Structures are given as C-alpha cells and as structure tokens.
Amino acid sequence: MLSIIQAAGWPIWPLIACSVIGLALIIERFLSLKTDRVAPPQLVEEAIMASRHGVPPPQVVQQLAENSVLGELLASGFRHLQNHPDATEDELRSGLESAGRLAAAKLQKYLGAIATIASAAPLIGLLGTVIGMIEIFGSQAGPGGLTPGGGNPEQLAHGISIALYNTAFGLMVAIPALIFWRYFRARVDAYLLQMEVGAERFAHHLLTLRR
Numbered sequence: 001m002l003s004i005i006q007a008a009g010w011p012i013w014p015l016i017a018c019s020v021i022g023l024a025l026i027i028e029r030f031l032s033l034k035t036d037r038v039a040p041p042q043l044v045e046e047a048i049m050a051s052r053h054g055v056p057p058p059q060v061v062q063q064l065a066e067n068s069v070l071g072e073l074l075a076s077g078f079r080h081l082q083n084h085p086d087a088t089e090d091e092l093r094s095g096l097e098s099a100g101r102l103a104a105a106k107l108q109k110y111l112g113a114i115a116t117i118a119s120a121a122p123l124i125g126l127l128g129t130v131i132g133m134i135e136i137f138g139s140q141a142g143p144g145g146l147t148p149g150g151g152n153p154e155q156l157a158h159g160i161s162i163a164l165y166n167t168a169f170g171l172m173v174a175i176p177a178l179i180f181w182r183y184f185r186a187r188v189d190a191y192l193l194q195m196e197v198g199a200e201r202f203a204h205h206l207l208t209l210r211r
Helices: 002-008 012-032 043-050 058-067 069-083 089-107 111-139 153-210
Strands: none
Touching (some): 012 111, 043 058, 043 069, 058 069, 069 089, 089 153, 111 153
C-alpha cells in the first residue's frame, strides 16, 4: 500500500483524506438513521394511547423526546399544547411544522458532505492525472525541447503512475460515496414521509385534547 501511495505522488493525499472522512460520515449516518433512532414503529399509536385522557406529565414528554427523532416531533406538540392550552388549529400545526423542519435538518445532516466528496473525488483524481501528464511530457524534454528518443525513463514511469493511480483512486472514492449518498437520501425521504403522515394524525389527536 505504501508503495502505491509513493507511486501516486502527493495528489493521492487529498483523496486519502476524502476517503477517510467519507467513510466516517457513512458509518455515522448508518448509526444515526436506524429505524429505532428515527421513527420506531407504533410510536405515534403509543403516544396517542398514553395521552388519551389528557396531555401526559412533563417527565413522560421528556422521555418521549429522548426516544427518537419522531419522539422529539411528538413531544414538541405536547409541549406546545401545555404552554398554549388555547392554541388554534393553525398554531398547533405551525408548531408541528417547525419541529418537522428541525427533524428533517437532523436527518439530512452530513448528506451534503457525502455528496461533496462524491463530486470532488473525481476532480481531484483528474488533477492527479493532469499532474502525471505534465510529468510524462517533462520526461521527454531534452536540452533542445522534446526529443523522441532521449528522455528520462524513471520520470516517464513516475508520471504514468501518478496519472493512473490518481484516476483510479478518485473513482474508487467517488463511486461508493455516490451510492451511499443516494441510499441515505432515499432512506431520509422515506422517514420524512412516514413522519409527515404520523404528524398529521397526531395533530388531529392534539385538537381533540384541546377541546
């Protein structure tokens, strides 16, 4: 591995940094976007059942908020109703929508960084390719300019190594990053749809508690 890095030249180091950062972000998103941490099944039903006789006490609401991202959304509805018992339907829905936007931002965290790595890695690899081509042309330069037969074979081989290794490594970083970015985007979209449906049902329940 060290010999490959040496053959690829200095342009490989930004790609190695991108690969390490990208891997860390992908692992973090895998852990953070688990179903139990975002939208546990039956959580909306459990919250409705727990509050069928009125808004639950603050301790229960706090436990709900710490349960998951969806739990935070539902807890915000309870807190809004606790702080504003006479809130109108529009005010309740507005409060849930604000909490929903915060939840969406939390789910989409770091996805922009992964997308940036997927876009930047091929360009960094292309930069390495250009630098390798410069090395190749430089290896053919003699005292009077480009000379077909007299060049520096070692510099020529080094230039080819820089060009090929950086191109390949740039694609090796970009392709998985792009795949995982699309996977996480689809997962987040599915969660947001599920949370939107659950929030709509929960809003109707909050209106019955207000009455």
